[in-house]
Amino acid sequence: MKPWQTKWPERLSYGLSDAADNLVFQMMTTYLLFFYTDVYGLSASAAAILFVVARLADVVESLIIGLMIDRTHSKWGKSRPFFLWYALPYVLFAVLTFVTPPFSGTGKLIWAYVTYLGLGFFYTAVNLPITSILPTLTQNDREQTILGVIRQFCGSSVQIIVAVFTLPLVALFGHGNERQGFLLTIILFGVISLALIWNTFFHVYERFTNPEQSHQSWRAVGKMLRQNKPWLVISVVILLYWLTTSIKNQTTIYYFKYIQHSENLVPYANGFTFAALIGVLLIVNSAQQWGKKRTMLSGIAIAAAGQLILSGGVVSNLLPVIFAGILVNSVGNGLIIGLVSIMIADTIRYGMAMGIQAEGILASTDDFGVNVGLGLGGLITAGLFHLSGYAANHAQNVATQHMITLNYAWLPLLLYVAMFVVLLLYNERELQAKITPVDRDA
Numbered sequence: 001m002k003p004w005q006t007k008w009p010e011r012l013s014y015g016l017s018d019a020a021d022n023l024v025f026q027m028m029t030t031y032l033l034f035f036y037t038d039v040y041g042l043s044a045s046a047a048a049i050l051f052v053v054a055r056l057a058d059v060v061e062s063l064i065i066g067l068m069i070d071r072t073h074s075k076w077g078k079s080r081p082f083f084l085w086y087a088l089p090y091v092l093f094a095v096l097t098f099v100t101p102p103f104s105g106t107g108k109l110i111w112a113y114v115t116y117l118g119l120g121f122f123y124t125a126v127n128l129p130i131t132s133i134l135p136t137l138t139q140n141d142r143e144q145t146i147l148g149v150i151r152q153f154c155g156s157s158v159q160i161i162v163a164v165f166t167l168p169l170v171a172l173f174g175h176g177n178e179r180q181g182f183l184l185t186i187i188l189f190g191v192i193s194l195a196l197i198w199n200t201f202f203h204v205y206e207r208f209t210n211p212e213q214s215h216q217s218w219r220a221v222g223k224m225l226r227q228n229k230p231w232l233v234i235s236v237v238i239l240l241y242w243l244t245t246s247i248k249n250q251t252t253i254y255y256f257k258y259i260q261h262s263e264n265l266v267p268y269a270n271g272f273t274f275a276a277l278i279g280v281l282l283i284v285n286s287a288q289q290w291g292k293k294r295t296m297l298s299g300i301a302i303a304a305a306g307q308l309i310l311s312g313g314v315v316s317n318l319l320p321v322i323f324a325g326i327l328v329n330s331v332g333n334g335l336i337i338g339l340v341s342i343m344i345a346d347t348i349r350y351g352m353a354m355g356i357q358a359e360g361i362l363a364s365t366d367d368f369g370v371n372v373g374l375g376l377g378g379l380i381t382a383g384l385f386h387l388s389g390y391a392a393n394h395a396q397n398v399a400t401q402h403m404i405t406l407n408y409a410w411l412p413l414l415l416y417v418a419m420f421v422v423l424l425l426y427n428e429r430e431l432q433a434k435i436t437p438v439d440r441d442a
Contacts, residue, residue, distance in 0.1 A: 008140055011150050012308045013203035014130075014137065017083065019305035020196035021127045023189040024094040026162035028119070029374060030270075031182075031251045032097070033382060036112065038392045039178045042101050046109055048382030050116060055375020058120045062364040062371060065124045069132050069360030077206030078360070079133035081127055087197035090122035093138045094427040098186045100226075101181045112191070120371070126197055127370075130364035135345045135352075136206040142288065148342035149283050156334060162189070163270035167263070175287035210422040223354040230360055231347035231428045234340070237296075237419055238369030241336055244415040246377025251407040254385075259404055260319070279334020292339055293428040297420060299335025306332055311409040336419075349435040381407055 015382040033051075036042040042050075065082075072078045074096020101107070130151065136146060154429045160230075166185060225231065252270070257263040280298060286295045310325025384407065388399040396404070 003250060004145065004441060006147065009296040010137070010146060010205070012406070013156075013200050014133075014147055015150035015154035016196045017126075017130045017200035017204075018151045019158040020125065020193040020200070021130070022155045022158040023162060023193045023196075024090070024119075024186070025123065025127075026159045026213055027098075027166060027186060027189065028123075029246060030117075030163055031166060031253065032254050033250045035098065035182055035392075038241070039383075040108060040112070040158055041105075041392075042108060042112060043386070044382045044390050045386040048379050048386060049381065050112055051375055051378030054116050054120050055115070055371045055378070057388070058116055058124060058371030058375070059368055061121050061124045061126065061165050062368045064362070065128050066132070066358075066360035066362075066364030067376060069129060069363075070358050071360075073336075074343045076201075077133075077136065079129035079136065080201060080206055082129040083197050083201035084286055086122050086125035087194050087201075089118070090126050090197075091194045093119040093122055094190050094193075095183070095186055098182045100183070100367070110227060123311045124371070128360070128363055129346055130200075130323055132205060132339045132348075132359040133204065134341060135206045135348045135359060137204065137380055139208050140348060142284075145284055145287055145342050146347050149280055150344070151341060152280045152283075152334070152338035153277060156280055156337070160270070160274050163273060164267045167267055170358070194365060209412075220356050221356055221361065224351050224354050224358065225361070227354065228351055228362070230350060230426055230428075230431045231344075231365060233422060234343050235365040236422050237426075238365060239373050240419045240422065241340075242370045242373025243377050244373075244412045244419070245333075246374045247381055247415075248412045250377060250381045251404060254404050255314075259401060268321065269326060271373065272323050273333075274329045275330035276334035276337075279336075281334075283335060283338045286335075287339070287342075291428055293423065293426050296339045296343070297423055299332045299339070300416055300420045303329050303332025303336060304332070304413060304420070307413045307416060311413060314405055314409040336370055346431055346435060350431055353434045380411070384436075415428040415440055 019370075033047055036047045036050075039042055067084065068134070069078050074081045076084070093115060097119050099111075099115070101111060103111060134144060134147060137147060142256075146331045170178060170181030172181070173184035250298055252256075253263065253266050256265045256269060279302075283295060288296070288297075306325050306327070306329025308325070309328055310322050313319070313321030313325055344365060349354045349356055351362055382405045383401060388403040390400045390403075391396050432438065
């Protein structure tokens, strides 16, 4: 084994940390809005406001957790202890989010706020360290890419599993009672998630930290952030990606329930997202041959092409075309999301080349983008539904049907175009020239 390589148990444990988080996270992004409106009984407008408040809170929480990581100096390192400390509270709040106590309308809303806001905080506490720890495991470019690919392969695999099997599990556990079905499903996912997060703590190790670079003034860190243009660009790309994903994922179940009139098609549609794994597996060789920027640009173009095919299927009402669009789109999404943590690790090393090691605050851009994207996506989806007169578990009026189609087909397509344009500003040549001197391992 080459000296810069991590061993396979550590590689797999690192990757499974993202699988653990996605067991709950995919439930949030894909089914929580539906759970709130059609199962728990919240109005679409109330859910929209909740998502906005939660995401605003999460923006602050991402920065807080990032700063906590940068200020943590334990015997286990800076990022690693967060897996130990916050895994159990994360799982507990995940379960509580899907508990449905028999409260009044106001009581239901208060319960939703408390549980969802708590879940958001603890999700950030166990997810942000996955990104911040990467450049401390190894600083070899190819090894970081391999670790990032393994992470995304595990995470995407679980996303697909959750997307495909959640509703069948809800039906199996609930026996016609969706409240019971969702609760027992999240308990199952939560127990598995807890075991995998703790497994990560016991099998990954921080090797590259510099105490002198970690103890810098706020002014010095702020100056580094302003000068770290690759970080600024990738931050916007991440936000746009999760905004796109949120709008589309949350609308999927509504589209098949109210437009196709067959909620049972959702697992089949989500099954085609397995193609994201193809995109993830293409990253190692394509990033080495073309560079990370060109590889991600290619992923965005492929995802946009798939979304265009899907939109054509929506217009023509042809399910095979819609499914083909989902498949092509998922290949592109795999290339995009598989590169995110890798490119953030590059921006962390870029900051280290400036003499500032602030992996926590720089890695927080990932969770920042996720939280803002999900918040805006939830606001747009629920808000448009409310304005169009959405009524849960009833036939929808023409305006609502148009809003569902807009969210599922056309808005994501426009956002992919915006993503492509923003990424053109990413100066990979300058970044690589800066971080090459610190591309070392022992």
